[in-house]
Amino acid sequence: MVAEINRHEEALRPIPMEELRGKTAMFRDRLSKGETLDQLLPEAFAVVKNCCRRFTEEKRNIRVRGQEILWEMIPFDVQLIGGMVLHSGRIAEMATGEGKTLVATLPTYLNALSGKGVHVVTVNDYLAARDAEWMGEVYRELGLTVGCLQHGQTQAERRAQYACDITYGTCSEFGFDYLRDNGMATTPEDQVQRGHFYAIIDEVDSILIDEARTPLIISGPVTVSTHQFDKYRSSIESLVRKQNGLCTDWANQAKEKVEKGDLQGAGRLLFKVKMGSPRNKLLLKFQEDPGTRRAIDDAELEMYQDTRRTELYKTKEEMYFSIDERNSEADLSEMGRTFLNPSDPNFFLVPDLITKNHDIETNASLSAEEKLKAKQAAQADYEEASQRIHNISQLLRAYCVFEKDVHYVVQENKVVIVDEYTGRLMPGRRWSDGLHQAVEAKEGVQIDRETQTLATITIQNYFRLYEKLAGMTGTAETEANEFKDIYRLGVVVIPTNRNCIRKDADDLIFKTRREKLNALIEEIKKRHAAGQPMLVGTASVESSEIISRMLRRENIPHSVLNAKQHQLEAEIVARAGERGAVMIATNMAGRGTDIKLSPGVAELGGLHVVGTERHESRRIDRQLRGRCARQGDPGSSQFFISFEDDLMRNFGDSRRIAGLMTKLGMEDNEGLQHPWLNRSVETAQKRVEQRNYQIRKHTLQYDDVMNQQRTVIYAWRTDILNSTDPRPEVFETVDERISTEVEARAGTDPVDLDGLVHWANSAMPVGLQKEDFQKAGGKEEWAKLLKAKVREAYEVKVRFENPEAVKALERFVLLGAIDRLWQEHLYAMDGLRTSINLRAYGQKDPLIEYKNEAFSMFGELMGRIKEEVVHNLFRSASSLSAFESFLSALPQRTGRGELPVQAQARPVDTEGSMSMSAGADTAVEEALAPMKRQGPKLGRNDPCPLDAKKKFKNCCGATGSKVCLKVSA
């Protein structure tokens, strides 16, 4: 195939540029005549390659992000292969510096010929803009249009970008546009995307794996707040202080035991400390020592070996709460509960709903109604308690697991998350589930209003929308299984253009972080003196800064990149290959930028990469190493690690390592190097990777349930948006609602005809009497009668309206109901997810429980949407006067009661936005106020005009009405 492409390309060389450009139209023509993209591939790739050749030969300069770049690349054969892999819908693993940006142009051009829009997904806005300008030169030259999404663009701008043949952008921009298009747009013109045909994801592992842990969420403030973080903050603070005191005592006792030679006893105590206060200073110190470290592990092992966990539970009860750092969970003990609420420790215990319900059910002294009431009360109790416990455990996590300047920073009175993978700050992102508010409470900054999910999708499910998906990265192999299972994406490893001659040294391991950093600085000093450039990769902003401080003391000039300013950092990192350069970077910083060696550096061994910590995932480490030795350059890499690193503390097989250390004879202040150690580290990493995969899978399994529901709702919405006449949809909904109601009322014994008459008249102005139904016949006839009457009444209503306004109104009634209730549903689903995990104690599989309940909740949701449509159909109008005319035109006998006067007519602005924001609503209510209050305003104790013997509050006012029903009728 490659040979074929090259043959075609050769044939293209002599033709004039005009003719080359003409190929695009010709290809499109052939496609329309039935040829396939696969058939066109060799010729289309040849056209792109030939275009690159022309640019190179004419020494074309292209303005990219404000700088002139000379085009000097013609795709290599391996790049052609990479392009074919991408076209086939798979992942191409190509090392850093192999020119993946250029590779993508081949399948992008080919697939864009279809006219359906190709999306190229980059890791940040800067790269999207860079690649759209840079690679865009080829597409534009060949007569295709290129767009680029950037944060902050208006809807009109976005639509224009999507209208292009090719669109570059980040994954969040694409995902959020999808959510807005389908969850929020109220007219087809508001939608910006035009389908999901083919996407190529650059740095695919970073997007489909690292980013996939947090779903995309559009949220708005909730109406009712449920959080009580402020309320519990100070008690939790003293609780944590108490616990820390306790743990320090144990740690000191352990110290004595160690001194007396009782390692086993010390291990037990220290394990308790680990459970109660994992970041206790003394504990951390003991963990450095192989002997005590092993004793702690032995104690832990012993506890977990007991299948009944009695010992473990007993230990947990000896402290106020216990923390599981691995699962980031926090649990109150009896002692903690008593401390927080001495009078009623059960205040912080979830009631056992199942037993309670069972007791109520079997209580013979209760009537059916009392049982129902009792159950409702039990349910309410349960929900309140869950909420409370949830608040407390989030606060505990905030205090004990989440550390300032590691997991988050406080900036301008806000808590900003630090991405644990990249060290990058993520302003605007918030931890979900109240954790963010809990941390805000801890830091004493303004607690932002709780937000409610308005629309959400996981990255996994967003990308599953595409007909065809492809990706490229330097490191996909270790995650090949996940790509296969979740995205059905195969991974193909493409050989490098030139052999890679990078030298990867064994890890250098130290007892403590301090020793490690000192050795690291020595190493940097040595190589810097020789003039060799170095890239120092860190796992967090914090460690970047520590190293920077240490280098400043040594007067070594260096730059620090924290992935905060993409463009600037890209420019800086491009110079990391210069003689004597020292660059400290978190692993996301300057990603996607090529590091070229300056003259003379190759002789010094090329770029040397040092990792200051092993990352949780092997892939990220490989990425760091891949920063050097590109395109056959020389280069080398090494990791410096210590037993105090988080990875080693939490996941290291310390028994083995401690054994190895003793065997190999490790001295203080001295690094140890051995291939065995590398393997131990890898085992730890594999463990974390596995766990993280489980977490992502878990998120996805839950989102899959939601995804089915979202698909139904979004498809329904899109139909409504795109229909020229929404009325059939309205009546379909109304008819379904009528059928359900008739079925339900006819299904009782005796048949509930009174109920049906009442429902019909209060829901719709049909003015039907019981006799009308009796005359009509059986339930089929009832439904028929109702459906006919509704249409009749609706005819009356629309007589007073402008036909175009009616269409907008109908659409609004449908969308309004769907959106409002869907958002409520999302909120309820959030709640379900929280409470379902508490149920896990009941030995049920929470996922199955979640699915069952989500299913029935969705059924209810659909019912409620229909009910609301019916309800609002006659209670909305495009203007107040149309509504009044309609009211007065209703047949006399459908007066009060059949269409309550308190009806919420919503005049709808058919031109402007139809969002149901709180502000707009108030305006509507004010406009309606005169209608509601036709009579004199009555005081609560005034006699009611309807029945002068009663006070107003006990008569009409008892129903919540502000006016007397007699007066308003």
Ligand code: ADP
């Ligand atoms: P990757 O994304 O694979 O790490 P890039 O797309 O950033 O690599 O490209 C790395 C460098 O290689 C860029 O400077 C680019 O100009 C150069 N390059 C890519 N393809 C070619 C080629 N065919 N010939 C010469 N240089 C190339």
Ligand code: MG
């Ligand atoms: Mg790249």
